[in-house]
Amino acid sequence: MTLASDRLAPMANAIRALSMDAVQAANSGHPGMPMGMADVATVLFAKFLKFDPSAPKWADRDRFVLSAGHGSMLIYSLLHLTGYASPTLEDIRNFRQMGSVCAGHPENFLIEGVECTTGPLGQGVAMAVGMAMAERHLAATFGDDLVDHNTWVIAGDGCLMEGVNHEAIGLAGTLKLGRLKVLWDDNKITIDGDASLSTSEDIPARYRASGWDVFECDGHDFADIERALGQAAASDKPTLVACRTLIGKGAPNKEGGHDVHGAPLGDAEIAATRENIGWAHAPFEIPAEILADWRSLGEKGAKARAEWEARLAASDKGAELTRRMAGELPSGDEAAKTFAGWLESETTVATRKASENVLNVLAPLVPEMLGGSADLTGSNNTKAKCQSAFNADDYSGRYVYYGIREFGMSAAMNGMALHGGVIPYGGTFLIFSDYARNAIRMSALQQTRVIYVLTHDSIGLGEDGPTHQPVETVMSLRLIPNLNVFRPADVIETAECWQIALESAETPSVLALTRQNLPQLRTSGTMLSARGAYTLRRAEGGRKVILVATGSEVELAVKVRDALQGQGIGADVVSMPCMELFEAQDAAYKHEVLPNDPSILRVSIEAGVTHGWERFTAFSRNGGLNIGLDRFGASAPAKVLFERFGFTVDAIVPQILEKLSV
Amino acid sequence: MTLASDRLAPMANAIRALSMDAVQAANSGHPGMPMGMADVATVLFAKFLKFDPSAPKWADRDRFVLSAGHGSMLIYSLLHLTGYASPTLEDIRNFRQMGSVCAGHPENFLIEGVECTTGPLGQGVAMAVGMAMAERHLAATFGDDLVDHNTWVIAGDGCLMEGVNHEAIGLAGTLKLGRLKVLWDDNKITIDGDASLSTSEDIPARYRASGWDVFECDGHDFADIERALGQAAASDKPTLVACRTLIGKGAPNKEGGHDVHGAPLGDAEIAATRENIGWAHAPFEIPAEILADWRSLGEKGAKARAEWEARLAASDKGAELTRRMAGELPSGDEAAKTFAGWLESETTVATRKASENVLNVLAPLVPEMLGGSADLTGSNNTKAKCQSAFNADDYSGRYVYYGIREFGMSAAMNGMALHGGVIPYGGTFLIFSDYARNAIRMSALQQTRVIYVLTHDSIGLGEDGPTHQPVETVMSLRLIPNLNVFRPADVIETAECWQIALESAETPSVLALTRQNLPQLRTSGTMLSARGAYTLRRAEGGRKVILVATGSEVELAVKVRDALQGQGIGADVVSMPCMELFEAQDAAYKHEVLPNDPSILRVSIEAGVTHGWERFTAFSRNGGLNIGLDRFGASAPAKVLFERFGFTVDAIVPQILEKLSV
Secondary structure, eight states: OOOOOOOHHHHHHHOOOOOOOHHHTTTTTOHHHHSSSSHHHHIIIIIIIITTOTTTTTSSSSEEEEESSGHHHHHHHHHHTTOOSSSHHHHTTTSSSTOOOOSOOOOOOOTTTOOOOOOOOTTHHHHHHHHHHHHHHHHHHOTTTTOOOEEEEEEEEEHHHHHHHHHHHHHHHTTTTTTTTEEEEOOOOOEEEEGTTOOOOOOOHHHHHHTEEEEETTTOOOHHHHHHHHHHHHHSOOEEEEEEEEEETEEEETSSSSSGGSSSSOOHHHHHHHEEEEEEEETTTOHHHHHHHHHHHHHHHHHHHHHHHHHHHHOTTTTHHHHHHEEEEEEOOOHHHHHHTTTSOOOOOOHHHHHHHHHHHHHOOOOEEEEEESSSSSHTTOOOTTBHHHHHHHHOOOOOOOOHHHHHHHHHHHHHHOSSSOOOEEEEGGGGGGGHHHHHHHHHHHTTEEEEEEOOSSSSTTTTTTTTOOSSHHHHHTSSSEEEEEOOOSHHHHHHHHHHHHOOOOSOOOEESSSSEEEOOSSSSSGGGGGSSSEEEEESEEEEEEEEEEEEHHHHHHHHHHHHHHOOEEEEEEEEHHHHHHSSHHHHHHHSSSSSSTSSEEEEESSSSSSHHHHHSSSGGGGGEEOOSOOOOOOOOOHHHHHHHSSSSHHHHHHHHHHHOO | OOOOHHHHHHHHHHHHHHHHHHHHHHTTOOOOHHHHHHHHHHIIIIOOOOOOTTTOTTSSSEEEEEEEEGHHHHHHHHHHHHSSSOOOOHHHTTTSSTTOOOOOOTTTTOTTOOOOOOOOOTTHHHHHHHHHHHHHHHHHHHTTTTTTOOOEEEOOHHHHHHHHHHHHHHHHHHOOTEEEEEEEEEEOEEEEEEEGGGGOOOOHHHHTTTEEEEEEETTTTTHHHHHHHHHHOSSSOOOEEEEOOOTTTTTTTTTTTTTGGSSSSOOOHHHHHHHHHHHSSSSOOOOHHHHHHHHEEEEEHHHHHHHHHHHHHOOOHHHHHHHHHHHHOOOOOHHHHHHHHHHHHHOEEEEEHHHHHHHHHHHHHOEEEEEEEOHHHHTOOOOTOOBBBBTTTTTTTTTTOSSOOHHHHHHHHHHHHHSOOOEEEEEEEEEGGGHHHHHHHHHHHHHOOEEEEOOOOSSOOOOOOTOOSSSSHHHHHTTTOOOEEEESHHHHHHHHHHOOOOOOOOOOEEEEEOEEEEEEOOOSSSGGGSSEEEOEOOOSSSEEEEEETHHHHHHHHHHHHHHHHHOOOOOHHHHHHHHHHHHHHHHHHHHHOOOOOOSSSSEOOSOOOOOHHHHHHSGGGGGGEOOOOOOOOOSHHHHHHHHHHOSSSSHHHHHHHHHHHH
């Protein structure tokens, strides 16, 4: 069915009313954007978007991303009006209150119809790029009859100004992601005032320069909106539609001004708005006829979905697509068997190279793994032999050349994981995780299976110097909730950590890997890394010291232990590839590894800041001892740096003896 | 004097020879860029750049930024050849070795002629924007006869692709920074291969869309380079010069390929290059005639500097400019007296508002303070009453509307501080420091006086929800070396922390400030925050508990203490506005505040992750107690959130009693 224009205006006003009333009830929120973009969103949902409110997780639905997430009442209104089970009207009444799924910004983990969490500006567009990439990849793999959908985005000036968005549009243009359509809320207002205070860009020209199509429309003229969205839908390029709007459209005394951006309208202006838009209904009351028009939109989608379900059932690829979209890994224990064989190999190898070896086992077995690097493929060792390039000529490729765009890559990986059907992993130097830090946080908050391969993980990278040497980086990543930070010590732990990362469906992972070679330290045991930490070497004689180390410093800890044992001092070595997983163990296991006995001296060794290690060492003899690097590094060969900064047996053993002697 | 083109070729080859030989000697480094850009750099230094090697800190010199810092041998060659005292030939021979100032990437703190540290891609351009801003501001303030210089940048494809660069060029275009000239090493190569693997942008069109002029040249044709650089110098817009070059130019078998980017050429190719470019000299040997040509370039600059020194001496503004460029604060104790008066005021105010009050005292007294915000002026409270907008119509303004560009703002502030003559500060929400994190790290590494005003510092911001609520952010910033992270508890501490930040000439500061109101807790004492932590309330009766808290949780700690005292349990409250400064105190003071007595229970209270607090609490009764938030927040009013997550007297006191009873 197609709704005539005269039916659209009241539908759009329903969004305006719900938005202004919910913000007023909460006495907090952003009415300007939902009111300004109500007309555009109504046309999008009425005429273009493919969705079925009864099946929010339908694999072949169009994705809709509200990148300007502060305008959250827009999407809550749309989902409720079109008949999604969530949010209810009660949720909307409790906008921004504890327990309501209608949070201040849309959260993917609270409402199924919210495709991604879009609080931080710019990342919504960048995640949408990832969704569009996943769509093209799955379409190339499973065929257009099973995968054939668009990704629609609503973005504001803030999104467009952020650097991550620039990275995202450059990537989308290069990859010719024609299924990506961005509707720009061109209201010429930012929080500080007129957008001209801080920007003078010719935005259409900039997008065209990046390989995009650009169309424009009057964002309050339904026919013009439909014309422009139709052109966007027909384009085979990623497309920007500049929708000229009045922020807060409908509020007679405030529309077009920046005061309406982020504060309730107030009772008087709300009354004036009701008058102005002809909305004679009580707060949160939607007339049945208008609601029926909204609800009717789902019918088209339900029909399309039924047809798709039939195609899926008939396809010999249906089961595989269903498995992938469910996020279930392929069955079989081939990888585990291969890795078990490595125990006997005595391989000395950098963990970045070990990671490549692991990938060459896993990538052929797990076809949904989609790798890449931010222009450091040969350094991050992220490309498996079986992977060819993912590009506009071949979307079935499984390796993405992201370019020098760490943040854009990371946000795109979030979008891919949220889209489903692929498991994204991507590499850069560990230090440049700083550039992508908020996307990593968003992986964690959104509970996505994204795997960050972060190599060159300490001063062990050597000559490139302090700008490239992570010092605080590993510990700072450990502070992010719901993120597993792995720092494996050898090829065995690297294989284990990769497996854990793949199996963690709702927790992203960081693999912090060395540039330099490390000996194999483990020759027995299965999946010991899964407990986060374990005793790698046991004290002989009475245990007086426990050395806790990670990654490249485990080798050093073993040497320190041998030196202590040589002096008759019993010492354990605990390898701790993942603090977070160790923290999650029960008290009995934790005390087995780190006994609650303050007479034992606990010593941490890690080539990074010591702050944070006290959690594991301070409740110990004389407050414990932390060997680390509490300053920036320097430019020199790795071996020289480790010596200079005290990461040697000769430098560490005397400190331990002194602590023991007090 | 002007050198003819036939004299330039051997000069450029001197750069090529030094670069390939130094990289070979180090067996590490990047010869491709210095060899590719040798011709352009030679023309720049010979014909355009205003510099005096005998006075690297001359205030009115042109700034030269090697944004593509991996090509560090280019700048080391240029500085040595033109006669700067540093680096010496010995330094160059020891490229990338411990102790050499010729680090892998250029470091501003090692060599005076290096204007900024440029390891991380993109930030060199963004810092150059800040330098050009500082130049225009000082020119508007002190006149063109004292301040009149350009900022020249060499940047590569990597720099141009990074999001921070996009933010920077948008800002530069809007501010019409005509003194900014970027020379783009357009070699069409990235590490992964052809640049076309990951980018398809029409870069000149993109820059023009941002308000830039764009010129192009053959980067190996001296006359053409001079023509293009002349056009750039004459433009009144920020200007990009696309220099078409061959990476590794001169190496006959490797030039133009991506293998020459980041690895030594090898002995055979070096010999072939010598043959190819007609360089018959031994490694590190520069013929006297060529060296003389290079050394002659400084003469023009020395003459210009002498004239400038005379103008400076004659100007009534000379002393003030000299003071500002030296980074010395104005004398006088007016601010301190004002703040002392506040002790009696009993002001209840959010610390972001307290910060605004402080700014209204400091900004009129310290005219070099140049403020701004990333489009959150009214929320960050960063604009002092005395400040007007810094923009293309009035560069004497002292407040920058940075737009929604947190990373670009932060990098620009680094550039301003490095330029000298201004003290930049800028605001955003604390959580969005994630976007700018590596620029904050670069503030610390480069030892710049940059002040980050980061408001909405916990779940106390309320309804905006977990994407806006810092949880791990404060602690993660504390891990960065040479960064002071302040979290003041009330208006008094806010004033103290601002003063310390201003007085820290070589250490950047973060001020983490609340959205919500806080009562004044201090009514006596002077500059107690300078010791990082101090006893705010003393136990009555025997001291059994020490409560350590920061920012908004100090108020709660005082209430908890009162409740404990009501039960006869003596408890101190320690306010810790700056962990780093407390760590820097002597042992006697530290033990005065936190006695080395494990029978006392130490309790931390902070509305963020607990990891990291064990440093101050774990060596205490039963391992201490950490009250915090080890998960993401939620969307609800602040008061509801604090209750929900256990930040109440009723929730905390029983936990303390339990720890005491064990």
